[in-house]
Amino acid sequence: MKIATWNVNSIRARLPRVLAWLSKAQPDVACVQEIKVEDAAFPRAEIEAAGYTATIFGQKTYNGVAFFSKTAPTDVERGLHDDAPDSHKRLIAASFGGVRIVNVYVPNGESVTSEKFPFKLKWMERLRAYLDAKCDPSTPLLLCGDFNVAPEDRDVYDPEKLRGTVLFHPEEQARLASICGFGLKDAFRMHHPEAGQYTWWDYRGGAFHRGHGYRIDHLLASEPLARACRAVTIERDERKGPQPSDHVPVVGDFGL
């Protein structure tokens, strides 16, 4: 079973690349973030023509998360357990053949001096509370998505320069560690200890060309699922060519 996470940065702007990637990569489940479209305007026919069922939690202009899957999921949940009705659309969860998948788009935070930064930290604390309330780490569980946090020094291009800035701040890393403390392992790091493996490069300043990346998109697996994980791949080539997302897919292969 191949399960991928990818922040597509607008499904409508990225549709040609997403369709080409689905056709080539053939994931069983693709967890996507920042679809930036409400349900009514979502390009459902094109995704279905590629052989995928779209299960979406859409929002106009910002945010929005979805599953594209070869078979329809069961027990779909939209939003955090304590979300207000008008909250950002940042979490969707569903079951796929015995695997519970929670797909998240963690707030970016903007900068450590922004009012959005404490909002990000609080959202991550609420995510840990959601896991406690809704999930079971003794069963096959995957928490994946764009966490907007690089966990360790080896996950950014210049840790000394970036330390304490947004996406690489100890308070964000502590919240991510608390989330993993629920009983989840960073699946990529089970297979790849090396530095310099990034999933996001800013559009600005030629960051991709300069190697200025961050590893902020993660597959976090419960112990039963982690044991079944055969490989995890960061598809760096998806950052190349015309109209790429600023993030690339991360694909896990599970022997299920």
Next chain:
DNA sequence: ATGGTTGCTTAGCAA
């Protein structure tokens, strides 16, 4: 050096 680029929406915000 508070820049730079992309997307949504149409000048300004978000990332």
